Amino acid sequence: MKTHIRLARTAIPATALALVLASCSGTSDETGTPEPTSETSETASASGVVAGSVLRVNWGGFPESWAPGAEMEAGYMRVPYENLTQLGEGGAVEPMLAASWEQTDTALTLTLQDGVTFHDGTPFDAEAVKANIELIQSTPGPYAGPFQVITSIDVVDDLTVTFNLAQPSPSLLTTLSTRAAPMASPAAIEAGTIAQTPVGTGPWAYDEAASIAGTRMAFVAYDGYWDEVPAYETVQLFAIQEDNAATTAMINGEIDITDSEVDQWSTFEGAGGFQLVTYPAIRNNPMFFDRGPGGLFEDVKVRQAACYAIDTQVVADLEPDVTVTTQHFAEGTPGYNPEVTGYTHDLGMAESLMAEAGSPSISGEMMSTVFNNKQITIYAEQMGEIGIEIAVQEAPPPQYFSEWNSGKYPIGLGSNDELTPYDWYASWFAADAPGNPSGVESDELKAAADAAIAAGASEEADALWAEVTKVIADEALTCAHIASEEQVVVNSDNVTGADVPSQPYETVLINYRDLRPAGE
Numbered sequence: 001m002k003t004h005i006r007l008a009r010t011a012i013p014a015t016a017l018a019l020v021l022a023s024c025s026g027t028s029d030e031t032g033t034p035e036p037t038s039e040t041s042e043t044a045s046a047s048g049v050v051a052g053s054v055l056r057v058n059w060g061g062f063p064e065s066w067a068p069g070a071e072m073e074a075g076y077m078r079v080p081y082e083n084l085t086q087l088g089e090g091g092a093v094e095p096m097l098a099a100s101w102e103q104t105d106t107a108l109t110l111t112l113q114d115g116v117t118f119h120d121g122t123p124f125d126a127e128a129v130k131a132n133i134e135l136i137q138s139t140p141g142p143y144a145g146p147f148q149v150i151t152s153i154d155v156v157d158d159l160t161v162t163f164n165l166a167q168p169s170p171s172l173l174t175t176l177s178t179r180a181a182p183m184a185s186p187a188a189i190e191a192g193t194i195a196q197t198p199v200g201t202g203p204w205a206y207d208e209a210a211s212i213a214g215t216r217m218a219f220v221a222y223d224g225y226w227d228e229v230p231a232y233e234t235v236q237l238f239a240i241q242e243d244n245a246a247t248t249a250m251i252n253g254e255i256d257i258t259d260s261e262v263d264q265w266s267t268f269e270g271a272g273g274f275q276l277v278t279y280p281a282i283r284n285n286p287m288f289f290d291r292g293p294g295g296l297f298e299d300v301k302v303r304q305a306a307c308y309a310i311d312t313q314v315v316a317d318l319e320p321d322v323t324v325t326t327q328h329f330a331e332g333t334p335g336y337n338p339e340v341t342g343y344t345h346d347l348g349m350a351e352s353l354m355a356e357a358g359s360p361s362i363s364g365e366m367m368s369t370v371f372n373n374k375q376i377t378i379y380a381e382q383m384g385e386i387g388i389e390i391a392v393q394e395a396p397p398p399q400y401f402s403e404w405n406s407g408k409y410p411i412g413l414g415s416n417d418e419l420t421p422y423d424w425y426a427s428w429f430a431a432d433a434p435g436n437p438s439g440v441e442s443d444e445l446k447a448a449a450d451a452a453i454a455a456g457a458s459e460e461a462d463a464l465w466a467e468v469t470k471v472i473a474d475e476a477l478t479c480a481h482i483a484s485e486e487q488v489v490v491n492s493d494n495v496t497g498a499d500v501p502s503q504p505y506e507t508v509l510i511n512y513r514d515l516r517p518a519g520e
Helices: 014-023 126-138 142-149 186-191 243-251 262-271 300-309 312-318 347-356 373-384 397-403 421-428 443-454 461-474
Strands: 050-058 085-087 093-095 098-103 107-112 150-157 160-165 204-212 216-221 232-238 257-259 274-288 322-324 362-368 388-394 411-415 482-491
Touching (some): 093 098, 107 126, 126 160, 142 421, 300 373, 300 388, 312 322, 362 411, 421 443, 421 461
Parallel strands (some): 050 232, 362 388
Antiparallel strands (some): 085 093, 098 107, 107 160, 150 160, 204 216, 216 232
């Protein structure tokens, strides 16, 4: 069972998959570039690129949209795209497309790298940054929330851009490093092609001629890349959805890297020659959306009852990599509050709270999709024990991603990859948060958040954000938190340099830039 949000997964028919992978084993692709095998003799060019090298990666599907602001996972995004900042060791914010910056409580001014171009030749400049941030701000979904703090954007000159801020936002530089804010070509944004054809500044550019719709996306080394060039000349992304099929393709040497599940690792161990890279990347929890006046979950006692009825340990017992947690943030990180103990499964308490709420008739729907249907069905059955009747409607991934948190459904289950408490609050719980279709926020939560925001980067800020976490928990705006690890398998006979990525809580990701063909 996939316990985290997946992008649209397009399954490849077995016959088509066999043909595609066969064409990628020791033969040429449509562009005439030789594909690497264990027998291929590869030589490093002067730039560091290994001539003819192809990295074949399976993340199980492709993004429904490649536009900034869309929910594309990191393993896809970080092939063609780059961010303004990046996170280094210990979460320190480091330069990327932004070479330097100055921040106050009212503005963030970025000085951009010089000489950077997008894959279509468009200059990367302050106007491009403005176009991207404004697109993200206007795109429905949780990523828009943290960027609402930017009230206007000033293009000072070609390489200087200023974000004017409505309030202190010390976490904004961190947000700019995440998959919430890739930089795409403004020409492609204006043309409306960016959703289906990614155009970024990264080391690999999309090669449509070498791609097969729904099956393989090819990216080739960009000749005009501005930074240190990685070793692999080509990265190919595949869409093998089923875990057993992906494992077979790995064992047969048809792909080099795949995300996987715990139950597959024994097969890889038996075959030998595979490296398992694991890291904490998955957090999910139910969200109560219909909590406005007259809503199914308007009453806090009903929400609390639902939280007590849900038994997350059942999910953990089914999935060995799942850990039950008390809250969104891990101990030792901003936003964590040791006073938050979560809602331990207590059916008696749940029934008592429903009685105090007047034993209302609760009947609604909850959307699921292929990778979370089992988990959502379990939660729905558990809530049904106290009279909260939730019918689970399974839908294809594209429909799921566009509707699960749209307000059409009173409750939903989603992954929250926000790294900072401000981002989490602004994405899901503030009155104007994109993930809060009810538009309702209690006076207590707003006061706590306002105090934390006003504290900026002061010593008091962490304690104030911890109080925001407690209010969210006390009001049962969300609950039933679980965490699990991403599991990435690498063919170590073909690929070296695989390690845990430095960008935390990003699913299906490998450090592409550090990878090299074995023996090079």
